[in-house]
Amino acid sequence: MQTFADIWPAAAATIQFAAMLGAAGHAMLTKSDVRAAAGWVGFILLVPFLGWLIYLLFGVNRIQRRARELRGIRRGAALPRPQASGPPAERGEQRRELENLARLGQKLLPERFEAGNTVDVLENGDETYPAMIAAIDAAERSLALSTYIFNNDKAGHLVLDALSRATARGVRVRVLIDGVGSWYSRPSIIPELHKRGxxxxxxxxxFMPWQMPYLNMRNHQKILVADGRHGFTGGMNIAEGNLVRENPGKPIIDYHFRVEGPVVAQLMRTFAHEWTFTTGEILDGPDWFPKIESLTSDDAHIISRALPGGPDQGINPIRWTLLGALTEAREAIRIVTPYFLPDTTLATVLSLAAMRGVQVDIVLPKTNNLPFVDWAATPQLAWLIDAGCRVWKTTGPFEHTKLMTVDGIWSMVGSANWDGRSLRLNFELNLECYGSAFADRLNRIIDSKIAGANAVTYDEIANRALPVKLRDAAIRLASPYL
Incomplete structure (x- = not known):
């Protein structure tokens, strides 16, 4: 009679063989990058027992599947979808090649391009928070606020007090805070929101770790809409570090944007979608979605639309729009971002643009609040510089600014960074804009940043000490998740 000691080696070998074949088959069927598939298959086959286990833990992309499952389970009734429209009509200041970008964009996302909008630039929290509070205080029917971070500090209480006043006068207030971002300050602002009703x-x-994806699928969107008509968006959180004029301990340079015109309905629609997903409540009717006509003032020259992106989408419209803009560029690409870890495709298209004569400027902070992100980005910067891109590091406080312009006509602002977390793992919202006057305004901001920045050279990166190079190369391996 066989004992367990007799059969366990054969059983273990059978389990190992089955698990190895299953993991290798999964890698071959699901990895779109041939090199990634080949690498994982080799690792699984050549590392007994541990190979397939490590693949199951770290190699299986559960983000998109989990996001879709969550959306399907918790979304509730479907929200009305916008009607598709063609690309913006060509105007005097718009080049025909960029109409191709608009056609691409329309295929990526059904949100229509809306004419007759204004987008005002607000510098730091010193201009942004008073403008937001004024809009909150003027609201008569509804307020929708979405933010990643809402700190329990001076800036947080300025907004909190305004929301409290609006609630007291009967305005329908809805505030959506990311589950991770709500804990960026101690104590959290949540008890204060609850106490004030x-x-x-x-x-x-x-509170259960297995139910909360701490690092992935975060809502990174920043939206404020008052009475369904007056909008704000960009990359700025609610934190006193943004009150730069008051000399905070850790100042943050950033820009936000006040939006007027029909595109505000798209900001509201994005908020309503996430609110319904989170709470089950459907926001509808004229309080949230009044009819908004195109503005006719002299400065209402921007054709725009909102670009929400998230891991539940098969094709991330923000990432693909960036690729389209880089491809269509003929004169200049200008990028300002705090976190710069583009994937191989984005980096390749940036390099190709520079090599075919487009002037590519990439402006990054010299002092990053996440040093390891800067370490991971450095090796790739050398390759981009070698291709002809110009890289600049700003001096002074940490720059959280996110701006992009192409050829002085097309612009993108919003919450997304140039990294895998924003373009693959989180829910983001950007604003795509056509209009030379607005692009000129952003380019003047970029010019001022470059004027006070230091150029990064290829030799500077190549001459780093070997331990530093090894550190940066090791951290870069984790760049898809930083």
């Missing part, structure tokens, strides 16, 4: 919710929040 402000209607709030936390996006994908749970």
């Amino acid at each position: 402000i209607n709030y919710a936390r996006f994908l929040h749970s």
Whole structure:
């Protein structure tokens, strides 16, 4: 009679063989990058027992599947979809090649391009928070606020007090805070919202670690819409570090944008979608979605649309729009971002643009609040510089600014960074804009940053000490998840 000691080696070998074949087959069927598939298959086959286990833990992309499952389970009733429209009509200041970008964009996302908008640039929290609070205080029917970070500090209480006043006068207030971002300050602002009776919710929040994806699928969008008509968006959180004129301990340079015109309805629609997903409540009717006509003032020259992106989408419209803009560029590409870890495709298209004569400027902060992101980015900067891109590091406080212009006509602003977390793992919102006057305004900001920045040279990167090079190369291996 066989004992367990007799059969366990054969059983272990059978389990190992089955698990190895299953993991290798999964890698071959699901990895779109041939090199990634080949690498994982080799690792699984050549590392007994541990190979397939490590693949199951770290190699299986569960983000998109989990995001879709969550959306399907918790979305509730479907929200009305916008009608598709063609690309913006060609105007005097718009080049025909960029109409191709608009056609691409329309295929990526059905949100229509809206004419007759204004987008005002607000510098730091010193201009942004007073403008937001004025809009909150003027609201008569509804307020929708979505933010990643809402700190329990001076800036947070300025906004909190305004929301409290709006709630007291009967305005329908909805506040959506990311489940991770709500804990960036100690104590959290959440008890204060609760105490004041402000209607709030936390996006994908749970105290149970197995129910809360701490690093992935975060709601990174920044939206404020008052009465369904007056909008704000960009990359700025609610934190006193943004009140630069008051000399905070850790100042943050950033820009936000006040939006007027029909595109505000798209900001509201994005908020309503996430609010319904989180709470089950459907926001509808004229309080949230009044009819907004195109503005006719002299400065209402921007054709725009909102670009929401997230891991539940098969094709991320923000990333693909960036690729389209880089491809269509003929004269200049200008990028300002705090975190620059483009994937191989984005980096390749940037390099190709520079090599065919487009002037590519990439402006990054010299002092990053996440040093390891800067370490991971450095090796890739050398390759981009070698291809002809110009890289600049700003001096002074940390730059959280996110701006992009192409050929002085097309612009993109919003919450997304140039990294895998924004373009693959988180829910983001950018604003795509056509209009030379607005692009000129952003380019003047970029010019001022470059004027006070230091150029990064290829030799500077190549001459780093060997331990530093090894550190940066090791951290770069984790760049898809930073």
